Amino acid sequence: MTKSSPLAYFPIPFLLLIVSLLLHGYPSFADSVYDNFLQCLTKHTKDQVSNIVLSQTNPSYKPALQAYIKNARFNTSSTPKPSIIVTPLHESHVQAAVICSKQVGTQIRIRSGGHDYEGISYVSDVPFIILDMFNLRNITVDIENQTAFVQAGATMGELYYKIWEKSNVHGFPAGVCPTLGAGGHLSGGGYGNMLRKYGLSVDHIIDAQIVDVNGKILDKASMGDDLFWAIRGGGGASFGVMLSYKINLVQVPKIVTVFKVQRSLEENATDVVYQWQQVAPNTDDRLFMRMLLQPGESKVKKGEKTIKASIVALFLGEATELVTILGKEFPQLGLKIENCTQMNWIESVLWWASFDNGTSPNALLSRNPNFVKFGKRKSDYVQTPISKDGLEWIWKKIIEVGDVGLVFNPYGGKMNEISASDTPFPHRKGNLFKVQYSVSWDDDGAEEEKRYIDQTKRLYSYMTPFVSKNPRSAFLNYRDLDIGVNHYGKDSYMEGKVYGYKYFKANFDRLVKVKTAVDPENFFRNEQSIPTLQTKASVFV
Missing domain, CATH: 3.30.465.10 (Uridine Diphospho-n-acetylenolpyruvylglucosamine Reductase; domain 3)
Incomplete structure (x- = not known):
C-alpha cells in the first residue's frame, strides 16, 4: 500500500512547527517540552515529580525507553524518540500527565507492555510524550x-x-x-x-x-x-x-493436559491440516489446538523444502479423556497417551510460554525477554474450510515466499455463543479460525526489513481467496498498519473506516460515536485510533 506523506494532512501552523524544529534543532524543542511539562506537572500534583519525568539527557531515559520495546524494528537510531518519558507512580500522576500534555501541546502515546506489533504505543512521527504505565502494576x-x-x-x-x-x-x-x-x-x-x-x-x-x-x-x-x-x-x-x-x-480443573505433535508433508501433514479444520473449531470446548505452519528442510528429500505442521494444545481435563476424544474425532492425528503431559494450570502457562518443565512460577514475574527480534505480523479470518488442493497450493506459496509462517487459532465453542455486538470485538460466530502471519529476523538494516515485510505481504496476498471478505477482517491486537492509516485531516472518518471496518465491522460506527462524545477534539489518537465524526484535531504548536 502506498502511503501519503503525513505532512500533507496537517495544518499550516503545524508545518511551521516542523520547519522550526529543522532550523533550530529537535533537542532544544525537547528541552522546552521538558521544562514546561515539569512545571505544569508540579503545579497539578502534590508530589515530587522530577524523578518520574525523564528528559532525553537523563541517564535513565534510554534504559526506560528500551525496556518495553518488544520489536527491534522500533529500536534503531532512526526511530523517532519521545521528547520525554513519564513514568507515573500514582493515578494522580496520570491525570496530571494528560492535562499537561494538552497544555504543552504535544501528542501522548500510552505504553503498558510494549507488545504493539507496529510500535505505535511508543513511536510517533510528530513530537510526542510516552506515558509509560509499568509502575502501576498492582x-x-x-x-x-x-x-x-x-x-x-x-x-x-x-x-x-x-x-x-x-x-x-x-x-x-x-x-x-x-x-x-x-x-x-x-x-x-x-x-x-x-x-x-x-x-x-x-x-x-x-x-x-x-x-x-x-x-x-x-x-x-x-x-x-x-x-x-x-x-x-x-x-x-x-x-x-x-x-x-x-x-x-x-x-480450571486441578489437572490439565498439553501436547505438541508435528507432521511434515512427507508425514501426511496435508491430511492432518485438512481434518484439523473440521475438528478444531467443533470439538469439545475444553480443547484448544493451535496449529503452526512453517517452511523447513525436508528430512526425507535432502535439499528440498517442506512444510512442518505443529499442533500445540491445551485440554482442560485429563489425558485419557483427551486421547479418547481425538481418537474418534481426529484419527489422522494419531494422538497417543505418551504424546500428552498432565500438569496443573500454572504449569501449563509456563509450558505454553516455552519454559522448561519444572520451571518455578516465579519465572512469570520476569519482565525481561531473553531476546528481542525484528518482526512483522498480520492477521486474517477463515470462514470456510480450505480444500486439500487449496492447502497444497498454499504450501507451494509458503515455500516460494521463503520465511513467513502461519498460525491457525481455532474458534467455536463459547465464541459462537456471544453476539458480535456485545463488545467491539466482532469476530465471533461464523469464523472457523484466525490466521496470524508471522516472520522474525535477527539482522538490522533497511534491506533486510524490506525483504521480510515484502514476503509477509506476498503471502497475505496469496491467501486472499481463502479468507473473509467484505471486509477482509483483522484482529486489533495483531496491529497492522498495512491495512490503513489515518492522518486526521478532512477525510479522517473515511480513512478510519478503511481499517476500522476490518477490525470492528459494524461496531466501528458505534465506536466513532463514543469517541466523538468523550474526546471531541481527538486528543487521544494514533495511526489507527478511532476518529471523531467531525474532526477538531488539536494543533500542536
Whole structure:
C-alpha cells in the first residue's frame, strides 16, 4: 500500500512547527517540552515529580525507553524518540500527565507492555510524550468472590502468578505470552488458549478505570454504558488512559493436559491440516489446538523444502479423556497417551510460554525477554474450510515466499455463543479460525526489513481467496498498519473506516460515536485510533 506523506494532512501552523524544529534543532524543542511539562506537572500534583519525568539527557531515559520495546524494528537510531518519558507512580500522576500534555501541546502515546506489533504505543512521527504505565502494576485477587483487580501496567504473567498464589483451580482467559501488558491486551480483546471454553478477556471485565481527556478518573458507573462497551475490545488508547480493570476469574480443573505433535508433508501433514479444520473449531470446548505452519528442510528429500505442521494444545481435563476424544474425532492425528503431559494450570502457562518443565512460577514475574527480534505480523479470518488442493497450493506459496509462517487459532465453542455486538470485538460466530502471519529476523538494516515485510505481504496476498471478505477482517491486537492509516485531516472518518471496518465491522460506527462524545477534539489518537465524526484535531504548536 502506498502511503501519503503525513505532512500533507496537517495544518499550516503545524508545518511551521516542523520547519522550526529543522532550523533550530529537535533537542532544544525537547528541552522546552521538558521544562514546561515539569512545571505544569508540579503545579497539578502534590508530589515530587522530577524523578518520574525523564528528559532525553537523563541517564535513565534510554534504559526506560528500551525496556518495553518488544520489536527491534522500533529500536534503531532512526526511530523517532519521545521528547520525554513519564513514568507515573500514582493515578494522580496520570491525570496530571494528560492535562499537561494538552497544555504543552504535544501528542501522548500510552505504553503498558510494549507488545504493539507496529510500535505505535511508543513511536510517533510528530513530537510526542510516552506515558509509560509499568509502575502501576498492582494486582489484588479475591478468590472468595472469584474476581481480581489489575492495574494497566501489570503483565499477564504477574496476573497468572497472583492467581496461582491463591488457588490452583482458578485462572483467567488471556494471552500466552507472560510479558503482555494488561492495558493494551485487555482493552484490545485479550486472546488466549481458553477462548473456546471461556471466550476473550474482554468478556470477563466487570469494571474499569480510565482517565479521560479532562484528566478525570471514571469507573463503569461514571463513564456510562457506551464508553464501558468501547474499552472492552475497541482499544483504550482512543478514549483515554486505562488505569485498571476488575475481572471475573474462571474455573480450571486441578489437572490439565498439553501436547505438541508435528507432521511434515512427507508425514501426511496435508491430511492432518485438512481434518484439523473440521475438528478444531467443533470439538469439545475444553480443547484448544493451535496449529503452526512453517517452511523447513525436508528430512526425507535432502535439499528440498517442506512444510512442518505443529499442533500445540491445551485440554482442560485429563489425558485419557483427551486421547479418547481425538481418537474418534481426529484419527489422522494419531494422538497417543505418551504424546500428552498432565500438569496443573500454572504449569501449563509456563509450558505454553516455552519454559522448561519444572520451571518455578516465579519465572512469570520476569519482565525481561531473553531476546528481542525484528518482526512483522498480520492477521486474517477463515470462514470456510480450505480444500486439500487449496492447502497444497498454499504450501507451494509458503515455500516460494521463503520465511513467513502461519498460525491457525481455532474458534467455536463459547465464541459462537456471544453476539458480535456485545463488545467491539466482532469476530465471533461464523469464523472457523484466525490466521496470524508471522516472520522474525535477527539482522538490522533497511534491506533486510524490506525483504521480510515484502514476503509477509506476498503471502497475505496469496491467501486472499481463502479468507473473509467484505471486509477482509483483522484482529486489533495483531496491529497492522498495512491495512490503513489515518492522518486526521478532512477525510479522517473515511480513512478510519478503511481499517476500522476490518477490525470492528459494524461496531466501528458505534465506536466513532463514543469517541466523538468523550474526546471531541481527538486528543487521544494514533495511526489507527478511532476518529471523531467531525474532526477538531488539536494543533500542536
